[in-house]
Amino acid sequence: MKRSGKLIMLACLMACTHLTTAAMAADKISIGYLQTFEKGRLTISVLDQPADNLGLAGAEVGINDNNTTGRFMGQEFSLDDVKLSPDEDMIPALDRLYQQGVRFFVLDVSADNVLKAADHFRSADVVIFNAGAEDNRLRNEDCRSNVIHTAPSRAILADGLAQYLIWKKWRDWFLVSGSNPADKAWAASLRRAATRYGAKIVSEKEYVDTGGARQTDSGHAQVQKQMPVFSQDAEDHDVVVVADESEVFGTYLPYRTWLPRPVTGSAGLQAVSWHPAFEGWGAAQIQNRFAKHAGRRMQGIDMQAWTAVRMVGEAATRTKSADPAKIDAYIKDPGFSIAAFKGQKITLRDWNLQLRQPVLLADGKNVVSVSPQSGFLHQFSELDTLGYDKPETSCKLNQ
Amino acid sequence: MKKTVLRLLATSCLICATAAPAVAFTAYVSNEKGNSISVIDTDTKEVVKTIKTGNRPRGITISHDGKFIYVCVSDDDTIEVIDAKTHQIVGTLPSGPDPELFVLSPDGKRLYVANEDDNLVTVINLEDNTVVNEIPVGVEPEGMGVSPDGKSVVNTSETTNMAHFIDTDSFEITHNVLVDARPRFAEFKSDGSEVWVSSEIGGTVSVIDNSSREIKHKISFEIQGVVAEAIQPVGVRITKDGKKAFVSLGPSNRVAMINAETYEVEKYILVGQRVWQLAFTPDEKYVISTNGNSNDVTFIEVASGKAVKSVAVGQLPWGVVVSPN
Numbered sequence: 001m002k003r004s005g006k007l008i009m010l011a012c013l014m015a016c017t018h019l020t021t022a023a024m025a026a027d028k029i030s031i032g033y034l035q036t037f038e039k040g041r042l043t044i045s046v047l048d049q050p051a052d053n054l055g056l057a058g059a060e061v062g063i064n065d066n067n068t069t070g071r072f073m074g075q076e077f078s079l080d081d082v083k084l085s086p087d088e089d090m091i092p093a094l095d096r097l098y099q100q101g102v103r104f105f106v107l108d109v110s111a112d113n114v115l116k117a118a119d120h121f122r123s124a125d126v127v128i129f130n131a132g133a134e135d136n137r138l139r140n141e142d143c144r145s146n147v148i149h150t151a152p153s154r155a156i157l158a159d160g161l162a163q164y165l166i167w168k169k170w171r172d173w174f175l176v177s178g179s180n181p182a183d184k185a186w187a188a189s190l191r192r193a194a195t196r197y198g199a200k201i202v203s204e205k206e207y208v209d210t211g212g213a214r215q216t217d218s219g220h221a222q223v224q225k226q227m228p229v230f231s232q233d234a235e236d237h238d239v240v241v242v243a244d245e246s247e248v249f250g251t252y253l254p255y256r257t258w259l260p261r262p263v264t265g266s267a268g269l270q271a272v273s274w275h276p277a278f279e280g281w282g283a284a285q286i287q288n289r290f291a292k293h294a295g296r297r298m299q300g301i302d303m304q305a306w307t308a309v310r311m312v313g314e315a316a317t318r319t320k321s322a323d324p325a326k327i328d329a330y331i332k333d334p335g336f337s338i339a340a341f342k343g344q345k346i347t348l349r350d351w352n353l354q355l356r357q358p359v360l361l362a363d364g365k366n367v368v369s370v371s372p373q374s375g376f377l378h379q380f381s382e383l384d385t386l387g388y389d390k391p392e393t394s395c396k397l398n399q
Numbered sequence: 400m401k402k403t404v405l406r407l408l409a410t411s412c413l414i415c416a417t418a419a420p421a422v423a424f425t426a427y428v429s430n431e432k433g434n435s436i437s438v439i440d441t442d443t444k445e446v447v448k449t450i451k452t453g454n455r456p457r458g459i460t461i462s463h464d465g466k467f468i469y470v471c472v473s474d475d476d477t478i479e480v481i482d483a484k485t486h487q488i489v490g491t492l493p494s495g496p497d498p499e500l501f502v503l504s505p506d507g508k509r510l511y512v513a514n515e516d517d518n519l520v521t522v523i524n525l526e527d528n529t530v531v532n533e534i535p536v537g538v539e540p541e542g543m544g545v546s547p548d549g550k551s552v553v554n555t556s557e558t559t560n561m562a563h564f565i566d567t568d569s570f571e572i573t574h575n576v577l578v579d580a581r582p583r584f585a586e587f588k589s590d591g592s593e594v595w596v597s598s599e600i601g602g603t604v605s606v607i608d609n610s611s612r613e614i615k616h617k618i619s620f621e622i623q624g625v626v627a628e629a630i631q632p633v634g635v636r637i638t639k640d641g642k643k644a645f646v647s648l649g650p651s652n653r654v655a656m657i658n659a660e661t662y663e664v665e666k667y668i669l670v671g672q673r674v675w676q677l678a679f680t681p682d683e684k685y686v687i688s689t690n691g692n693s694n695d696v697t698f699i700e701v702a703s704g705k706a707v708k709s710v711a712v713g714q715l716p717w718g719v720v721v722s723p724n
Binding site for chain 1: 497515516518537538539556557558559560561563572575577580581599600601602626628629631650
């Protein structure tokens with residue numbers, strides 16, 4: 001009884017407010033968050049060990065933000081999260097969430113799994129956000145009209161890095177790449193960026209992953225001798241660019257190269273969508289509330305998940321609707337934009353549903369620069385100097 | 400002979416008119432990175448003193464009698480009270496964490512503060528320095544405006560993208576008006592008829608009718624040779640007669656001069672880099688802009704819309720207020 005009194009008061013309060021007159025029964029919007037979680041994944045530095053709530057915490061903060069706004073709109077957001085092992089079939093989980101009413105899915109899974117989900121829901125009233133996979137092919141030949149990418153592509157990150165290196169006049173690169181597929185994909189994007197922006201790869205070398213432990217008690221003694229020798233025979237260069245997504249050797253390179261040269265790519269100066277130390281453009285605010293919620297600071301994947309959840313929230317607010325079709329149409333409208341602490345409005349590329357976004361260049365401690373660099377011009381948006389531009393993409397949506 | 404004398408007289412009169420000394424006011428500029436306030440004589444347009452403050456001073460205002468300066472020192476989670484005569488910090492106010500902007504009630508008794516981290520508007524009673532109330536608002540409250548009759552306060556929430564109208568008697572939200580992305584600032588017309596809300600990322604200014612609490616007009620901006628993304632409206636000031644408005648446009652490095660009756664942009668005035676907040680001199684002869692990235696402020700002549708002088712201040716000038724006397 002007492003409780004219903006409170007409810008009536010709340011309802012009165014809401015009815016009095018301007019936007020909520022017609023929204024007495026809250027519209028419920030459920031968002032599914034699926035991630036592939038590799039237990040015990042090793043990194044060279046323990047500081048880089050992924051947190052258990054990596055990505056998920058970003059989605060949770062996004063839900064909280066949506067609900068703060070939702071209070072004024074009569075909209076209620078909730079998150080259903082699922083952790084999958086790398087070889088687990090994700091279709092049963094997708095179906096279960098769909099049956100529970102979930103129509104928005106934020107995925108931090110492999111490119112193959114993104115495609116599986118997209119094709120599974122091809123004719124369903126579902127919107128999928130790819131928050132994790134950076135593969136260029138999802139923005140090109142394997143693009144899907146029901147997948148929106150909040151994760152930057154490798155090409156976007158590589159171009160952001162290349163622009164800065166060119167600005168620094170570090171034009172001669174020594175490219176070192178790992179032997180795993182992800183390393184090779186990253187190296188390919190770096191090569192493309194070199195060609196686009198006029199850098200020259202003067203030497204190239206592969207570091208073969210032969211297995212073995214990442215760090216051992218006295219491992220540094222060997223590494224200290226291995227890295228100078230490994231990098232000894234390169235032509236003279238301005239900068240070492242390393243492609244090692246698999247975390248096999250990249251962070252061994254700084255301070256140990258034969259020539260005293262800065263290291264970038266997968267170690268040293270890195271291109272990221274977000275950084276725990278970034279405080280520009282009002283970012284201190286989201287960093288603070290994220291840290292309060294998650295007990296750690298915000299990483300790139302957290303921001304990519306937050307942005308996806310906020311896009312749903314923003315579209316629901318603006319359309320005053322929980323209807324997935326209306327929200328989908330609103331997000332894909334050419335006029336759509338969202339504020340995401342990137343210093344300018346963030347919009348979608350209509351040719352492949354990739355979020356346009358600035359790239360932060362950061363070392364372990366701080367943000368060094370933000371690309372696009374001034375002077376790299378574009379006839380429509382300077383952000384389109386990063387990644388696959390409209391004339392370059394092989395994506396054909398709706399086919 | 401006669402003619403010459405007359406002409407001379409006429410010329411000297413003209414000189415009299417143009418050279419008539421402007422009334423000297425004092426402008427206070429908060430330097431976000433410099434942790435200081437630059438004190439400027441608005442007549443000579445020179446910095447006469449620098450006051451040291453706490454960490455990251457941003458929002459700045461002055462009591463209606465001109466005796467006390469209030470400045471949000473965001474990284475110290477407080478508001479410092481500075482004696483305008485002695486330039487000494489004489490106290491702090493219980494602002495709540497990370498205060499950024501605030502507004503003083505027309506009767507001078509209350510300060511309404513936006514607390515970004517807690518999604519709250521904090522109401523401070525200045526007579527006994529106590530918190531009167533905390534009002535839950537949207538995500539990242541920022542801009543604060545108060546109606547001339549003091550009866551309502553408008554808060555803008557940057558991630559919720561709303562202007563929240565708060566009744567200052569009941570402390571309840573009466574209206575929520577959805578505006579474009581990242582609303583930064585709210586400014587009432589002096590007759591209370593309209594509230595102007597700037598949207599930094601949306602790139603617009605929403606003119607909200609204060610009786611219907613609905614958007615009656617949206618002002619957008621277009622500057623030749625400047626990409627649309629760089630046009631980011633932040634500070635807004637409207638003249639007392641309600642005829643002219645100035646809107647600072649962030650990284651486009653310009654201030655827009657707007658006919659506040661027709662909402663037409665009349666002029667874009669090039670000032671300094673990342674122009675942020677604005678303040679009129681009390682005689683409305685000048686409007687002063689803070690240009691964060693070029694470490695200066697620009698005096699714009701209100702009548703002509705011409706930038707007459709830029710003055711170097713401390714590091715990252717953010718807010719500005721001019722003494723009433």
